[in-house]
Amino acid sequence: MLEVKNIKTYYGNIQALKGVDIQISEGEIITLIGANGAGKTTTLMSISGIVPPRSGEVLFLGQPISDLQPNEIVSLGICQVPEGRRIFPYLTVSENLDMGAFLRTDSAEVKKDQEYIFELFPILAERRNQAGGTLSGGEQQMLAVGRALMARPRLLLLDEPSLGLAPLVVKQIFEIIKKINTENKTTIFLVEQNANLALKVAHRGYVMENGRITLSDTSANLMVNEDVKKAYLGIS
């Protein structure tokens, strides 16, 4: 479904990605793990077109997308829940969800989807007329996931959904991620620092170091890999 071929991305003169290759098939949950500054967020931003790669190619369903504008990439069905949630702070919860459906024109279906999001996250229904900026971190993460789902994505990019959240909330979010994958057949690309958690839900994983993919395998194999254990799982 998504093929990332040898992309190199720069911030000014600083090279953040030094040739990254990733393949994602339809229906999979793929995770990308790595330390701070490894280039995980940059990989997602390159896929979404916010920081386009300087060389290399990104193919979505066989079509090159690295030259498209971010809004065109969204219209193809690639949605991102960025790091730090990025809720529109002065829009209400309900307006934030509406923004997720910005490109959709089927307003009756959009309304239904909003009700579906409220079923997934009942706390959001309670807060629907509250400004997004007044929500707690966990609620904002739920809203961010809900907002991305409102676009009915084919491929959902998630950037560190566990960051800074209480363990219980993290558990809830990961359950929803699994549910979206099995029920809606949404393909998921999950970037995480919390390798333990990520490898538990993902089918396959990539390990990133210094802007390069150093390892890729099934989650089961990665979990028993000695290097991964030592560096990311805290087991020696």
Add this chain to the structure above:
Amino acid sequence: MEYFIELFLGGLTRGSIYALIALGYTMVYGIIQLINFAHGEIYMIGAFTALIVAGILSMLGWNPVAILIIASVIAVVYSASYGWTIEKLAYKPLRQAPRLSALISAIGMSMFLQYYVLLAQTSNFLPFPSLIPDFKFMEPIEHIVRSSEIVIYITTAIVMVFLTFLIKFTRIGKAMRATAQDRDMAMLVGIDVNKVISFTFIIGSATAAIGGVLVASHTGQINYYIGFIAGIKAFVAAVLGGIGSMPGAVLGSLVLGMSESFFTGYISSDYEDVFAFLFLVFTLIFRPSGILGRSDTDKV
């Protein structure tokens, strides 16, 4: 008491005009955090366009109200296209550059437009036909408020209601609010941010042009420099109200217009501009984010 009412209405006139210009400043700032110093020039160009159109049409012997409407429409369209072009030429290439570069580009654009009009026209004040007719019913109170002022109040009110509706309820309005709050995230939900920015410049410029035509036919004379003074005053008003906030821009404009009017009426008219800028200085010292401004500009 009558003098007080006269000053109050005078202040309302000034405030309305400042508001029409300040809205453009504040919308553009809200979206791309740029003080568009060329905005005052758009207002001036609106007035000149109306002058040229009115000149031609009155030679053809049209009736003043028809001239007013046609001249305003052409001025609005022409100024809006200027606003759109300025953004494309002077600001878009600098979007990734440090903010100071875009600011300097804006000042350059402002001077370019001023001197271009100076060369194309003259430095003299040109008479502007009074296109707004004197209403009959105004006779008993004519010495307090003029017909043209009434037209200014009504037009400003209509523009504000229209803009509020646009921002609150339309699709593009929602896109504008989202872009103002988090531009990258707006792109990630599929908003074409370039289109939103262009649209903002077009709306801001159109609003300023309306102000230009109204003022010109109220005061009866224009020159190439009117945009600079009005632009700076409107900028003060926008900062006073809290830059980036639309209700703030209107409130700031009314406060500035009223205080200027009362100051000149009761104290001294020589120090009018001094007073306006003194107001700016005190605002910045005691309430840097303005009357309705949000102090939490940092994104979560």
